[in-house]
Amino acid sequence: MRILNKTNGIWMILIVLSFGLLQGAILLGLIDAFYEITLVTILINMILAIGLNVIIGFSGQFSLGHAGFMAIGAYATGILTKQFPNYGGMAAGIVVGGIIAGIVALIVGIPTLRLKGDYLAIATLGVAEIIRIIILNMGDLTNGAAGLSGIPYLSTWYIGFFLAVVVLIFAANYKYSSVGRATISVREDEIAAESLGIHTTRYKTIAFVMGAVTAAIAGSIHATYFSVISPDQFNFMKSIDILIIVVFGGIGSLTGSVIAATVLGVLNVFLQPFGSFRMILYAIALISIMIFKPSGLMGTKELNISSFIRKKDKSENKKREEKVR
Amino acid sequence: MSLLEVKNLTKNFGGLAAISRVNLKLEENELVGLIGPNGAGKTTLFNLLTGVYIPSSGSIELKQKDVPLSLIGKQTSQIAGFGIARTFQNIRLFKDLTVLENVLIGLHNSRGANTFSSLFRTKHFFDSEELMHKEARELLALFDLESKEEYVAKNLPYGDQRRLEIVRALATRPKILFLDEPAAGMNPQESADLTKLILRIQNEFKLTVVLIEHDMSVVMNVCERIYVLEHGRVLAQGTPQEIRKNKEVIRAYLGGE
Ligand SMILES: Nc1ncnc2c1ncn2[C@@H]1O[C@H](COP(=O)(O)OP(=O)(O)O)[C@@H](O)[C@H]1O
Ligand SMILES: [Mg+2]
Numbered sequence: 145m146r147i148l149n150k151t152n153g154i155w156m157i158l159i160v161l162s163f164g165l166l167q168g169a170i171l172l173g174l175i176d177a178f179y180e181i182t183l184v185t186i187l188i189n190m191i192l193a194i195g196l197n198v199i200i201g202f203s204g205q206f207s208l209g210h211a212g213f214m215a216i217g218a219y220a221t222g223i224l225t226k227q228f229p230n231y232g233g234m235a236a237g238i239v240v241g242g243i244i245a246g247i248v249a250l251i252v253g254i255p256t257l258r259l260k261g262d263y264l265a266i267a268t269l270g271v272a273e274i275i276r277i278i279i280l281n282m283g284d285l286t287n288g289a290a291g292l293s294g295i296p297y298l299s300t301w302y303i304g305f306f307l308a309v310v311v312l313i314f315a316a317n318y319k320y321s322s323v324g325r326a327t328i329s330v331r332e333d334e335i336a337a338e339s340l341g342i343h344t345t346r347y348k349t350i351a352f353v354m355g356a357v358t359a360a361i362a363g364s365i366h367a368t369y370f371s372v373i374s375p376d377q378f379n380f381m382k383s384i385d386i387l388i389i390v391v392f393g394g395i396g397s398l399t400g401s402v403i404a405a406t407v408l409g410v411l412n413v414f415l416q417p418f419g420s421f422r423m424i425l426y427a428i429a430l431i432s433i434m435i436f437k438p439s440g441l442m443g444t445k446e447l448n449i450s451s452f453i454r455k456k457d458k459s460e461n462k463k464r465e466e467k468v469r
Numbered sequence: 470m471s472l473l474e475v476k477n478l479t480k481n482f483g484g485l486a487a488i489s490r491v492n493l494k495l496e497e498n499e500l501v502g503l504i505g506p507n508g509a510g511k512t513t514l515f516n517l518l519t520g521v522y523i524p525s526s527g528s529i530e531l532k533q534k535d536v537p538l539s540l541i542g543k544q545t546s547q548i549a550g551f552g553i554a555r556t557f558q559n560i561r562l563f564k565d566l567t568v569l570e571n572v573l574i575g576l577h578n579s580r581g582a583n584t585f586s587s588l589f590r591t592k593h594f595f596d597s598e599e600l601m602h603k604e605a606r607e608l609l610a611l612f613d614l615e616s617k618e619e620y621v622a623k624n625l626p627y628g629d630q631r632r633l634e635i636v637r638a639l640a641t642r643p644k645i646l647f648l649d650e651p652a653a654g655m656n657p658q659e660s661a662d663l664t665k666l667i668l669r670i671q672n673e674f675k676l677t678v679v680l681i682e683h684d685m686s687v688v689m690n691v692c693e694r695i696y697v698l699e700h701g702r703v704l705a706q707g708t709p710q711e712i713r714k715n716k717e718v719i720r721a722y723l724g725g726e
Contacts, residue, residue, distance in 0.1 A: 314588050317587055317588050317589075317590055318584075318587060318588060321581075321582065321587030321588075321594065321598070322573065322576075322577045322580070322581030322582055322587065322597065322598070322601065323577075323581060323582070323583070323584045323587050324587065325566075325570055325573055325574050325577065325581075326574060326577045326581065328563075328566065329563050329566070329574045329577075332563040332564070332565060332566060333561050333562075333563060335521060335545070335557075335561060336557070336561040336562070336563065337546075337563075337574070338520075338521075338544070338545035338546045338549065339519060339521075339545055339549055339554070339555055339557075339561075339638075340546075340549055340554070340574060340575045340577070340578065340637065340638070340640075340641050341546050341549035341550045341577075341578035341579075341641055342546055342549075342574070342577060342578060343544075343546045344546065350584055444565065
């Protein structure tokens with residue numbers, strides 16, 4: 145427990161430090177308005193990738209419809225904040241979006257996750273498309289293909305940062321708990337997990353719902369930061385973009401997702417001047433990294449501060465032992 | 470009634486009757502041997518009794534609080550929850566997880582904190598984690614694996630992997646433990662140690678153990694009763710003395726000796 149607290153403490157310091165660095169860079173003008181958009185995009189992608197990683201990395205289920213759940217959050221918050229243009233409206237949007245996304249995930253998850261195999265991938269592919277079509281056809285409420293505009297600018301990078309940290313903490317709390325281990329055991333060997341009394345469908349569903357809810361949160365930030373949303377922003381390619389972040393960072397590694405969202409976001413900025421050539425360079429960069437590190441930047445491992453501490457503790461212990469001798 | 474009663478259990482794979490009209494009874498706290506040539510249907514029987522396969526016909530009843538409970542149509546996880554644990558002929562550890570994690574997962578069903586307390590890190594969460602770690606280490610210690618708790622399961626020597634799988638099954642606190650060739654791939658010394666250990670846990674945990682084992686000396690020496698399976702049928706059953714004298718068994722199975 146002592147090491148656990150020490151680790152948490154160090155993570156907290158890291159989080160506060162990165163907040164301070166970002167804030168400093170903004171105050172000094174190193175991050176201008178344009179880069180701030182990049183920063184918020186990175187934070188939104190981080191939340192999306194962490195959520196998708198809970199589904200893919202922990203429970204081993206493949207979801208290809210993450211953008212659909214993001215759309216639910218974005219539209220719930222967009223609609224509500226246009227009615228109530230204040231933080232109360234935004235909070236309500238996050239809650240309502242999260243609940244709808246969670247319910248949709250339950251409806252999709254319970255029948256498909258009973259089955260062994262990649263049925264979720266097919267189901268989510270369809271569901272994301274259905275969500276998009278429903279949004280397209282909801283008349284004045286969603287304003288069809290043109291989308292919603294004039295959503296109040298309620299989100300700031302502070303809110304993005306705060307929510308990214310909250311989502312990361314919840315995902316980590318989940319991973320390092322008995323339910324998290326149970327979920328990971330489903331990924332590792334479903335039959336063995338069942339033989340130990342683990343209700344595999346339940347844990348696959350929990351992970352899927354958590355992923356869906358966090359995607360909706362990301363959508364809420366997106367709507368209230370960019371002010372304009374339309375159905376085509378939440379298409380299949382968006383789901384693939386998120387998937388790329390997860391794979392690139394390492395399936396199952398939360399810190400991998402954080403790093404990958406950042407690296408790819410920054411890479412995107414550097415490739416900006418290359419115009420349409422950018423996508424090719426982006427692809428080449430991705431492919432070359434996957435060749436050198438096929439399991440992603442982090443593999444399934446986390447950036448492990450506690451093992452670093454433990455190693456130090458051990459070497460100190462050794463020194464102490466040597467002294468005693 | 471007995472702890473577990475199986476009547477007329479049959480499993481067909483296409484045209485093949487892998488298990489055919491098998492009757493079997495298990496009493497409390499006994500060690501039962503299950504023998505038979507390769508392909509006799511031993512593993513299939515375990516898979517039927519643990520809900521991995523659905524029987525074609527027949528009944529399986531478990532005594533729960535003195536009332537028979539049918540296991541037909543129950544999910545593997547439910548059956549495990551009723552107190553039936555197993556190991557696998559082809560080891561099925563969570564091989565990328567640590568030794569300790571493997572055992573903790575076995576403890577999850579009975580001891581794990583729920584999702585809410587885990588996400589919000591309530592006091593209940595920390596209490597339950599502490600209790601689980603303590604219990605997991607105690608179980609590992611029984612099998613002299615406590616010093617290897619941080620090893621990734623796949624990096625363990627083969628014999629340790631087999632033993633870890635037993636520890637993990639024990640973590641579910643079963644009443645019945647099915648062991649599918651636990652000594653396969655072990656050297657004679659390891660195998661002998663394992664046999665002693667199985668006897669010990671059977672006593673300590675008041676377990677009913679069903680052991681699939683090819684080493685006849687082990688089966689004849691430690692099992693109280695033996696079932697002999699051939700072509701999916703029970704060829705004979707009884708005490709080691711009875712089995713040794715059984716003409717059918719001698720002809721079909723022990724004939725070579
Ligand atoms: N899932 C399956 N599908 C088809 N046939 C199977 C399956 N499982 C087992 N069998 C067949 O059932 C028979 C019994 O196999 P098994 O139970 O593994 O025997 P044992 O464990 O006694 O060596 C074999 O002929 C095997 O090929
Ligand atoms: Mg077998």
